[in-house]
Every structure is written in C-alpha cells, then in structure tokens.
Amino acid sequence: MRTLKFLLQKEFRQIFRDPSILRLIFMMPVIQLLILPWAADYEIKNVRLTVVDQDRSEYSRQLVNKITASGYFQLTGYSGSYKQSLNEINADEADLVLQIPPSFEKDLVKENEVKLFMALNAINGVKANLGGAYLRTIISDYNSSVRAEWLQLPRFNPEPTIEIASSNWFNPLMNYKYFMVPGILVILLTMIGANLAAINIVREKEIGTIEQINVTPVKKYHFILGKLIPFWIIGMVVLTIGLLISGLAYGIHPVGSYLTIYAFAALYLLAVLGLGLLISSFATTQQQAMLISFFVMMIFILMGGLYTSIDSMPEWAQWITRFNPVAYFIEVMRMVVLKGSGFADIRNHLLIMAAFAVSLNGLAVWSYRKRV
Amino acid sequence: MLAVKADNLVKNYGKKASAVKALKGISFEVQPGELFGIIGPDGSGKTSLFRILTTLLLADEGTASVDGFDVVKDFKQIRERVGYMPGKFSLYPDLSVAENLEFFATIFDTSIEENYDLIRDIYVQIEPFRDRKAGKLSGGMKQKLALSCALIHRPSVLFLDEPTTGVDSVSRKEFWAMLKTLQTKGISILVSTPYMDEAAQCDKVALLQDGNVLTINTPAEIVKNFDGKIYGFRAANMLHLLNELKGLNEVQSAYPSGIYHNAVMAEDRLPSVLSKLKMDHPLDLEQVELTPTIEDCFMALMK
Structure with missing residues (x-):
C-alpha cells in the first residue's frame, strides 16, 4: 500500500x-x-434548389413560394431551361432541380393530375435523400391545400382516409x-x-x-x-x-x-x-x-x-x-x-x-x- | 559467495535464421567487493549482458546468479539488492532532483536519510540543484543523480552500464574516484565501458568482442602477458606512414595512438623495419620504444 x-x-x-x-x-x-x-446536426438545411419553371403560372409560383418559405431550401436558380439547371448541378451550384412542365396549371385544373420532375445531386447522399424527401412532403402538402381550395369537401369523405398523428416520446x-x-x-x-x-x-x-x-x-x-x-x-x-x-x-x-x-x-x-x-x-x-x-x-x-x-x-x-x-x-x-x-x-x-x-x-x- | 557469476550465457535476438547473436557463451565471476570492468566496443554485447544480470532480459542459454540468487528463479530477491544505472539517462525528467531521489528511495521502502552516508559524497555535488527538474541538468549532473538513485537503497551489487559514455574527461576521472570510494563501503561493482583506458581503473577486466570474452584478468596481468615488442613511429606524412606500417611483414598490427603510430612486432625487428621506412621518410622518421599499455594489449587481442 x-x-x-x-x-x-x-x-x-x-x-x-x-x-x-x-x-x-x-x-x-x-x-x-x-x-x-x-x-x-442531422437536419439538412440550405439545400440549394434550382427551379425550371416552364409554366410561369400563378400555381407554379405558388408552389415555388411554398418551397422556399419552408426554410430548408435556398433558391439558387429560376430558369426556363432544364439544360441550364443541369449545368448548375455540374458546377456544384445546386443540389436539386425541380422541373415544372409547361402545362402545369392547365393539367392541374383540367385533368386533375400533373407530373413534376425532380433531379438530385447524389454526391452527398444524405443531402440528396433528405432534400428529396422534404421536397416531396412540401409538394404533397401543396397538393392537398390546392384541393381544399377547390372543392367543398363533402361532409363525409367518399373514400376512407387514415390520418397519422405522431408524438415524440422522451424528446x-x-x-x-x-x-x-x-x-x-x-x-x-x-x-x-x-x-x-x-x-x-x-x-x-x-x-x-x-x-x-x-x-x-x-x-x-x-x-x-x-x-x-x-x-x-x-x-x-x-x-x-x-x-x-x-x-x-x-x-x-x-x-x-x-x-x-x-x-x-x-x-x-x-x-x-x-x-x-x-x-x-x-x-x-x-x-x-x-x-x-x-x-x-x-x-x-x-x-x-x-x-x-x-x-x-x-x-x-x-x-x-x-x-x-x-x-x-x-x-x-x-x-x-x-x-x-x-x-x-x-x-x-x-x-x-x-x-x-x-x-x-x-x-x-x-x-x-x-x-x- | 560470488557477487556475480555468469555461466555460458547465450542471447540471440530475432528469428532463427537471421538471428543477431548478441552473446555467444559468456562466463565470468565477480568476487564480492570487486570493481569489475566489462570492456568492449559498441555492439559487443555489454548491454544485453547487463540486462540479463539485472533480470530485465531472459538468456536463451546458460545460467547466472547475483549474490548467490539465480537470475531466473530468484529475480525478486535480486531486484531488492541490486542497483542498476542504464546507459541511457532514465529518470523522470519532469520531476526535480530531490523528487527523483525520494521516489526511488520510497519504492525500495527506505528513505534518503537512512542511506544518506552512502550517497553523501555524490549527492552534495548536486544538492544545490535539488529543486531543478532532472531533465534540465547537465550531462555530468544527470549521471551523478542517476548514480545516487541507483545507490539509495544500499544495493550489494551495483551495475553501471557505460556510465562514462559522453562525459568529459574531468568528470570521468571524478566518477572513477567515486566508484573507488563506494568499493570501500563493501559494494561490488560491475561497470561496462567502451573506453579501454578506463580498464586500468578496475580490479579485474573482461574484454568483450562480438559476444565473446577474449580475456579476463587483472589489468597488470594483462599488460604482463603481452608478448612482443611495441614501437611508436612518427613522420611528417602520418597517413602514408600508417599504410606503410600495415603493409610490412615484420609488423603484426599498426594503429594510431596519440602522436605516434604504434606498431606491434612478435620479436624485435626494428632494424629491418627502419631500413624499409627510411626509403620513403629519409629525413623526418622518429621512433621510440614503448612499454605496452592496456590499450595496446586490447588492440592486440582484438585483432
């Protein structure tokens, strides 16, 4: 001792x-x-987004506004040509391209259906993944708000819907x-x-x-x-x-x-x-x-x-x-x-x-x- | 009982095929109270030998005992009673002089006061620096501190591995004087050195080369046993002279020593050597007959 x-x-x-x-x-x-x-911090912020807006309509502007207002995205480009946006990705000036087709508003109103195109720079896998997911959520959110604006929903939904409410335990x-x-x-x-x-x-x-x-x-x-x-x-x-x-x-x-x-x-x-x-x-x-x-x-x-x-x-x-x-x-x-x-x-x-x-x-x- | 007994010690480093043979069967005996010198050039196996005797290294073959205790079986007893000063300064550089000494005293379960008489002569020289960190001491001071630390538990056998390497000649003389004093206090001392001139200071020396013992004897006997004649030569062109001497049949070996080149001959063939040398050095050749020193003996043995 x-x-x-x-x-x-x-x-x-x-x-x-x-x-x-x-x-x-x-x-x-x-x-x-x-x-x-x-x-x-895992939350991805400042995803650089470039938008190819070939429609330039009221609705497309609304969508872009909604995306930038979320705080996750930074609008680095707003053009009419997909090629130009792709160049921005090549130059590492953008992480994500969202293409809004020329007939966006028309199809949305008339056909009730429209397709958007998203291109991700997957060099930073986490950023691409999460950025894409965020964008998808915002678009579907936009989608439902547009619907709500248009139709007077019937008192009872014709189709059954499941809504999920989550609560985070412990944190x-x-x-x-x-x-x-x-x-x-x-x-x-x-x-x-x-x-x-x-x-x-x-x-x-x-x-x-x-x-x-x-x-x-x-x-x-x-x-x-x-x-x-x-x-x-x-x-x-x-x-x-x-x-x-x-x-x-x-x-x-x-x-x-x-x-x-x-x-x-x-x-x-x-x-x-x-x-x-x-x-x-x-x-x-x-x-x-x-x-x-x-x-x-x-x-x-x-x-x-x-x-x-x-x-x-x-x-x-x-x-x-x-x-x-x-x-x-x-x-x-x-x-x-x-x-x-x-x-x-x-x-x-x-x-x-x-x-x-x-x-x-x-x-x-x-x-x-x-x-x- | 012998202070140290080594019997046919063998140590190899590395794998079988490319093994470095550090010790090739070393045997010697050190009497109690003796100052025994191990003289040998760098790489001759001195440190391996010391590490085996201080229980830090296991020999591949052979046995050894210190103070009658076997270095393998009774290593615990040996660790209680030997002092070891490694060739490299290995005290705590960030502790002060006094703290180092105190630390080594306490882990041997003793105190500085208890054995102060043993180290007094050495320690008084470094005492003015007792609060200085050991790493900041000069070479000679470090060595004195290391010796004090190796002595503080009053060992019966002291192992000093190249204590004078890298120390100035005044400090070296002082150091040997200190060892002589310690000897009078009944401590057996085993000291290794690459300097052949220091051999004369020992009671007995063993000459080591390439892991073999060349000779073991008292310095006086080694000089007495030298047979042959030795002359010193000098001339203006010393380098040329040395090469010439080495080329002569009459000369067994030639090597520079001080202002002369020493030439060893089996029998006195000076006239024939002189006649040959005079041809190249007609004017300035000088020669002198020398009595062999211990260095000359070692040079002859190591040839």
Missing part, C-alpha cells in the same frame, strides 16, 4: 506539472461540448442536442481513458524509466494501479465538467439520476483504461500508441451509434458494435438522460461493461511483462 501511495504521488506530481496536458484535459470537454452539438421537440451531447460526453471520456493512459505508459517506455521501475521490487499490480487510478479520477472530473456544461449551456438535466450515470461511468472508465493499458503493452513508441488508439477510436465512434443508428446497420456490423464499449455507454447515457432509466433498466449494460473491464484489464496485466 505504501508503494502504491508513492507511485500515485509521483503520477499526480507529473500530471500537475505539465500545464499543457492539464489545460487540454479541461479545455477538451468545454470546447467539444460547446461546438460539436451545433455542428453535428418531444426532437431536439438534436439532447441526443448528441450525452454521446459526445462518452467520446470524451473514452479519449481520456484510452489515449492518455496508453501514451503515459509508453512515454515511460520511451524515456527508459520503466526499466528503472522494473529492476525495483515494485509489483506489477502496484505499477498498473498507479497508472489506472489517476486517469480514472481525471475521467470522473471530466464527466462532472461535461455534465455541468450540458446543464448550463443546453439545459440538459438527466431525467434519471446522476448516481446511475456516475456508477456506469466508473465501470466504463475502468474498461477503457484497460484498453489503454492493453494498447500500451503492444506499442513501444508514443507514435505507435497514438496510431493504434486513433484507429480503435475511429471504429468505436463510427460504430458506436453516436452519428448513425446502430439499428440501421447491416447485421454483421451490428455484431461488431456488440464488442464496442462506447456503444453501450452511449445507449446508457441516452437512456438515463432522456428516458430516466434506473439501475434495473441498465442491468444488462452494467454486466456487459463489467465483463469488458475484467477482460481488458486482465489481458493488459497478463501481457505486461517486467522482463522480455
């Missing part, structure tokens, strides 16, 4: 002596949490930030756990101090605990800062209890610290450690359900996410923060995370050798 105390004392001395690391540790959550949630306003902030917090904790711990140990390898420690009677578990505990504490502090920021800046107050979050985070940090230790036992230079943890982190983040829903991934990818601790923590964070889940609801997550912590740390301890 005495040895551990001195190892910890030394570790904290070194951490507090390096002001740039300390600044980074505390600036990172602040900056990331203040900037990222605003930028990482009624579909506020993106409520969804992103807890997830970003998880990434932050992961970075501190896996990266900092790994680089710290590899640094000792690089400057050779690990050899000096290895010839002393310091026990393996003392050394490893001496590395785990400081970063575990830093992780918990960062979590606290992160929760404070999400409360102050975004008004996100977990529906569930803070205790649940902290309890899960404590276990989670243990697991990612184990991962950091494991990385450090394979890497011999800080560059290697950085590269490995960057690689792992990319997979963790992109397959963690932060940006894309895990449920919409192909089955094999879903299997991979089951071995991704980040995915569990993101899910738990969202469950607790938005839905108010308690210990009983996240019991499985807790058990799985405990298994992660035990196996990653076990592997790390096993592969750390005092001699080669």
